[in-house]
Amino acid sequence: MITRQLLISGFGGQGLLFMGKALAYKWLMEGYNVSWLPSYGPEMRGGTANCGVVVSENHLIGSPLVANPNVLICMNLPSLDKYEDKVVPGGMIFVDSTMIERKVKRTDVDVYYIPASKMASDNNMIVLANMIMMGKVLQVFGETDEEAIKNGLSKCIPPKKAEMFDVNMRAIQLGLGYEAK
């Protein structure tokens, strides 16, 4: 696996930090080194909350800050406006096309649109657009082994909230199975 530098960005409350943690735990359980860094404080005000996840085969990850992601996941327009130009050439941009009406302007990156928020409301899982996005990301990465995904997810959902596990997993499956028409 090449070193992946993910930046996951959107509004506070969309579960971006959780998505980052679920991905980080999946990769940790698979033996990779990971770091997860949230934005905190005033940078969270004014439209974007984000977290950076770095995954690598290296023993130690250098900078845990993701200034130039090779994977950008956007769940609101301010995020796309702010970070589109930061993505390294050849990188990937994932867009929640329910939340973001415009298209990505860059032509040197691979772009994936998924109406995650609409799919979430259509399936009565309105707060789980994040997990649908995550499923799509993993599908594109070719990481569709559900056992591995479950291993990571189980570390992120405390036993007290075990009933949340299945619905999160269902949301991920929706993303895993999504193909643009």
Place this chain on the structure above:
Amino acid sequence: MSEKVLMKGNEAIAEAAIIAGCRHYFGYPITPQTEIAAYMAKRMPKVGGTFLQAESEIAAINMVYGVSSTGKRVMTSSSSPGISLKQEGISYLAGADLPALIVNAQRGGPGLGGIQPSQSDYFQATKGGGHGDYHLIVLAPYSVQEMAELTIKGFDLADKYRMPTMILCDGTTGQMMEPVTFDFAVKQPPEKPWAVTGTKMEREHNIINSLYLQADKLEEKNFERYERYKLVEENEVMYQEYMADDADIIIAATGIASRIALSSVEKAREKGIKAGLIRPITLWPFPKAAFAKAAEHCRQIIAVELNMGQMIEDIKLATEFKVPVSLYNRTGGVLPDVYEILGVIENAAKGGKR
């Protein structure tokens, strides 16, 4: 807990402190270290310990003084403005030769400053932030794993040398999550025959005090304390070198700045530039010998700091001005990115004459 878990740096410090046998935590909330207090509030009652949110930082550090006097492992944590408030108590701990662990998750200053990460308390931590002649052992972790390890080490060193130890980290290392394991062989704390534990009418009173009104007695105490500091300087220096052996350009950085610089150094090497990194882990005692050695072969040292240039003074002293030492800094909570530092290295590689 030998399994690798993802944890925030702040939480790793708290868990490691409990593993080290610390059963008393006193603090007052402040961003960006509140996770330490939150974790302690949850965990301490379960292990028979005391978590107490004091009425102020000043109260908390004086509670630390009290518990330490009884020989128990004890800690407090705060962030820059709160650490300033604790300075009187820290000077008293040093003056009474009491061990304690103090965590400073630095934020931008001076004054109330901001809540974003910073390294601007280097002077305060390493040169004595309170009054009087004294030092703290100052440890600067750069990963979540190291935050756990240095917490345990910090308690050991504090007990061994009877002096307070400070973990000097920052908002970023406190907030980030990384894998961490807690497989430590924890040493039993040493006997503390000086502690005030009740005489049972069987021994002389132990007295914990920092007041010496007779000048010659106070002088004697200070000389004795500095003999111990000398031992710390001889035996406890820690640092890490990364491709520094043959480097022309050496970056000096600690904490989160060293993580970013590590990536910059790797990228510089990919471009054929002989760059390296020296990362002090103990800021006091400062790894003077490592820098003196580097000055024998490198062309230039660049201190990358999240302040207006503080550690650079120690580097200049250690290298005795044998090589140019320059500063690349961001402050106020701004972090440089990997390519920014790479640019600084590239510039140095182009122009740097010895």
